Amino acid sequence: MSTITMLALLLAGCGDKDGGDDTGLTGDGGTGDGGTGDGGTGGPSIEDFINVTDPYAGDIDSCCDLVGAESDCWNGANWISHTPDPNLQVASALNGDILDFETGDPVADATLDLWFENDPTVGAPDYSVVGDGDGYVTSTFYTCKPVAYKVSTDPALDATVDTYELNQIEPYTDGTIVTEFNSVSSTTYAIIPSLLGVSPDGDKGTIAGTAYDCGGQPIEGAQIVVKDAETGAIPESLVVKYFVDEFPNRNQPYTSADGLWVAINVPEGNWVVELYVADPAGGHTLIGKSPAYIFPESILISNIYTGFEDGKRYPDICLL
Amino acid sequence: MLLPALALLLTAPAHAVPDDFEFELEGYYRNRAILLADGLFGSDKVGFYADQQGDARMMVQRLRLQPGINFQNRAKFFLQTDVLDDVAWGDNQSMASTALFAGDPTATGTDGVEQDVFKLKRAWMEFNVPVGVVRVGRQASSWGMGLLANHGDGFDDTFGENHYGSTYDRAIFATKPIAIIQTIAGKDPDPIPLYFAVGVDRLVEDPLTQYYGFNCTTSNADGTPIVEGDANYDPRCDPDSDGYHTLSHEFDADRVDEDRGPTWWADQQDDVWEMVYALIYRGEGIDLAGSKADLVAGAYLVNRKQQETASNVLIADAYLKFLWRGIYLEAEGLTIQGKTYAISLPGALNADEAGVLDADSGLDKALYKDANIWGYVARAGYKQEGYSFVMEHGYASGDDNPADAEFTGRPLHPDYNVGLLLYEEVLAYVTAATWTDSAEGLWSNGGVYNSRYIYPQVTWRPMDNWEIIGAWLMAWPDKPDGSRILCAPDDAVECTSTPATAKSIGWEADLGVKHRFHEHVLFSLETGYARTTDRLPYESVGLAFTTKDGKPVGNFYTLQSRIAFEF
Structure with a gap:
């Protein structure tokens, strides 16, 4: 797709609303137009993953109107960056429930590890607590601050896989934070690749999440790709699949109305998940990104928000 | 409760029934010792399963009792019960506080779960008209041959139970x-x-x-949303009572x-x-x-x-x-x-x-x-x-x-056993690990799975009641699904990835010696070695493997022995 076409799309989407920077190009490293892969030679190309031609269904135009958007307007080059009110980033008591990602049932005796700097790669967590038999945990948490967590259970029981989530942001409250944490069962972790016809490698991990539009609704017709955070290379083992009616479907080529996606066999390391939609001229527009770190044989829940490159979309109440 | 009743039936027939009733009792008591190892003749370094140190060894047992009441061959009644049904030897529930001094064995099945000691499996009557x-x-x-319906009685398989x-x-x-x-x-x-x-x-x-859960749809046949008041509206599909159906209902549990x-x-x-x-x-x-x-x-x-x-x-x-x-x-x-x-x-x-x-x-x-x-x-x-010489060929269709x-x-x-390892252990384990408990109906449980095979067998009977059996099994996939049986580039199925290179799933060589003595005692010594190809997802399911030419291969070995009293 030509940059002119891309520019036209961006102009139609945002530029005329706020007169912002209309010069932006999509993507980083020139990959947003579905051009040649930037993963080096011999590896998969971006066309292997980003090839949707059907139009998307969702709102990717109104992100400029988001409260607290610092940039003049998101246009693909200038990503929206939320700045929370530091006065609202306060430690609070937490009443949490650890629930199974698939069934919503409480997960008994699970360990919740919290990293208040939103980085589980630094080593020991800032706070660690074991839930009771009903999946209930009490802890300390922060409002209006992205926090990373991990939920795990006794490895000997093989009941769950280590489940990470970044960017858990709780709205401001002057009382107790009440929230939920996800845990993916070993059953779910095994059955998803089974239905998709994929064999997960034991030394690799899985990223799953929802693609959201500017209005915070799941976006249909989007595709994702996972790239090395430094080189932009696409891992050779990567398999990306999408869901239909909240179930994995091997024939679904892009996000359906539920916005759910899963990336399987992602090697350990730092990655960036990119979200694309088709443009009318036959190219593709990069509309969102989110950083990810994968640990072996684990699952990372990472949602992607249109207009954001850091996956940190704060509740309105947190913003300046 | 049933055990005393059975004992009563067995011990006091003369007092309880007329003389023209006859009591019959069939069944067996069997024990089987099983060794499963990675590599020919076993290895102390790597187990059959990747997370296990050393070989897997266990002994299991089953007592089957089938008492019957026969009235002049005109009317009969039978019970079939299994006692200690495939129960592993020993205390496997940590009943004893000090394992070294454990005394009372438990009734732990091969699935690791404590089970009923006594199971009434079948009861039926039969009469002439x-x-x-x-x-x-x-x-x-x-x-x-029992491919579809198999009674699972007795000792009718060349290898295995x-x-x-x-x-x-x-x-x-x-x-x-x-x-x-x-x-x-x-x-x-x-x-x-x-x-x-x-x-x-x-x-x-x-x-x-x-089934019930998935019956919620969000649209009418004409594509319009289902709303409250529509003929298709079902309040169970509207858990938040907003008047619209949702797929995220509680109705899908x-x-x-x-x-x-x-x-x-x-x-x-x-x-x-x-x-x-x-x-x-x-x-x-x-x-x-x-x-x-x-x-x-x-x-x-x-x-x-x-x-x-x-x-x-x-x-x-x-x-x-x-x-x-x-x-x-x-x-x-x-x-x-x-x-x-x-x-x-x-x-x-x-x-x-x-x-x-x-x-x-x-x-x-x-x-x-x-x-x-x-x-x-x-x-x-x-x-x-x-x-005797027998060439066997079989097929079970798969689903990609x-x-x-x-x-x-x-x-x-x-219960139609083919070999000791490839179907009986390896593919049984792979299907269980990938389908998990939530789709137990898709496990192979040791049956021939998504493949075609050849299985030539040679039997030699050097003297009365002695048999020496040799067999060789080779299997090829039918429709690889990419998860249990991995796909190769030339497969005629659509696969997400094609990491496999081998045409076959693998081969297996089996050898057995069988002897019946005292007319009722059955002894069997069976051994098998299987070599499987890169068609199997060793790493993702936790099976031991080695690498050859950059591709994973499996080496599985078993030695099994059965002693049974059949009556």
Whole structure:
């Protein structure tokens, strides 16, 4: 797709609303137009993953109107960056429930590890607590601050896989934070690749999440790709699949109305998940990104928000 | 409770029943020692399973008792019970505070779960009527070589044990149709061994399935959203009461027995039942070209239905056995055809048809499955008193995409044993690990799975009651699904990735020595070595493997021994 076409799309989407920077190009490293892969030679190309031609269904135009958007307007080059009110980033008591990602049932005796700097790669967590038999945990948490967590259970029981989530942001409250944490069962972790016809490698991990539009609704017709955070290379083992009616479907080529996606066999390391939609001229527009770190044989829940490159979309109440 | 009752039956017949009752007792007590290892003759370094140190070793046992009451061969009643059914030796529930001094063994099954010591598996009655025999009750079902229906009784496999057995709640009538016609015509009936049977099975009174959950759709047939007041509106699909259906309803959890109404048992719509028809010629010791011959040939038809899910499945199975002057032929072929909305595998929805309602049944086509399953086994060989050669070839159709509308895969019955390792252990483990407990119905349990195989066998009987058996098994995938059997570039299926290079799944060599002594004691020593290819997902399921030419390969070894008392 030509940059002119891309520019036209961006102009139609945002530029005329706020007169912002209309010069932006999509993507980083020139990959947003579905051009040649930037993963080096011999590896998969971006066309292997980003090839949707059907139009998307969702709102990717109104992100400029988001409260607290610092940039003049998101246009693909200038990503929206939320700045929370530091006065609202306060430690609070937490009443949490650890629930199974698939069934919503409480997960008994699970360990919740919290990293208040939103980085589980630094080593020991800032706070660690074991839930009771009903999946209930009490802890300390922060409002209006992205926090990373991990939920795990006794490895000997093989009941769950280590489940990470970044960017858990709780709205401001002057009382107790009440929230939920996800845990993916070993059953779910095994059955998803089974239905998709994929064999997960034991030394690799899985990223799953929802693609959201500017209005915070799941976006249909989007595709994702996972790239090395430094080189932009696409891992050779990567398999990306999408869901239909909240179930994995091997024939679904892009996000359906539920916005759910899963990336399987992602090697350990730092990655960036990119979200694309088709443009009318036959190219593709990069509309969102989110950083990810994968640990072996684990699952990372990472949602992607249109207009954001850091996956940190704060509740309105947190913003300046 | 049952044990004292059984003891009473066994010990006091003379006082409890008239003299013309006869008591019969059949059964066996078996023990089997099993060693599973990675590498030929085992290894202390790596286990059969990747997370295990050293070889896997265990001993399991089963006591089967089948007492019967026989009234003048005109009416009979039988019970079949399993005691310590595949229970592992020892205290496996940590009942003793100090393991080293444990004394009382537990009843832990091979699945690691404590089970009932005593299981009443079957109970049925059998009586003669003027034109045949009627059998009613919870009974074994068996046909032909046992690919589809296998009683799982006794010691009928060359290698391995029976663990399952087909059991149905059935009423069946069997007769000799030619004899009936001849009798009606006023002629003396010829002893032509042609039998016809017709029966009815009740499989399920009320299924607890996920089916109900997926019946929520968000759109009417014309594409408009379903809103409160529409004919299609169902409040169970609107948990937040906003007037709109949602897919994220609470209605998609498994239905549990608490959800049943008080008259659930009376509902005919949800029952699963089947009609069974069988016609078989059983000619044993017939004269053929101056020699005695055995000829058995027949067909078995089952029509299985469930009204609620518009399920109508036809199962057909043909069987032939021929033995004449040492020439041996035996074959069974089966197919399962039909339509169903009853297979509710987690996530196995046909997304292309989601929300479209079937015109006749009103069911969401996302659940529709077209069953098209095939399987067969054929044997040919030469049998003499002192030796025999048999070449066996078999097939069980697979399913490369269990989530689509074509349901094409089904393993052969797990009690039809082929070898000791490849199907019995390795693929059984792979299917269980990948399908997990949530789709247990798709486990192979050791049956021939998604493949075709050859299995030549040689048996030598050097003296009475001694057998030495050698066999070699090689298997090729039918429809690799990319998860249990990995895909190769030349496979005629659509796969997400094609990491495999081998054409076959692998091969296995087996050797067995069998001896019967004191007429009732059966001894068997069996060993097998399997080498599997990069068709299997060793790493993701936790099977031990090594690497050759950059590709993973499996080396599996087993040594097993059985001692059994059969009565």
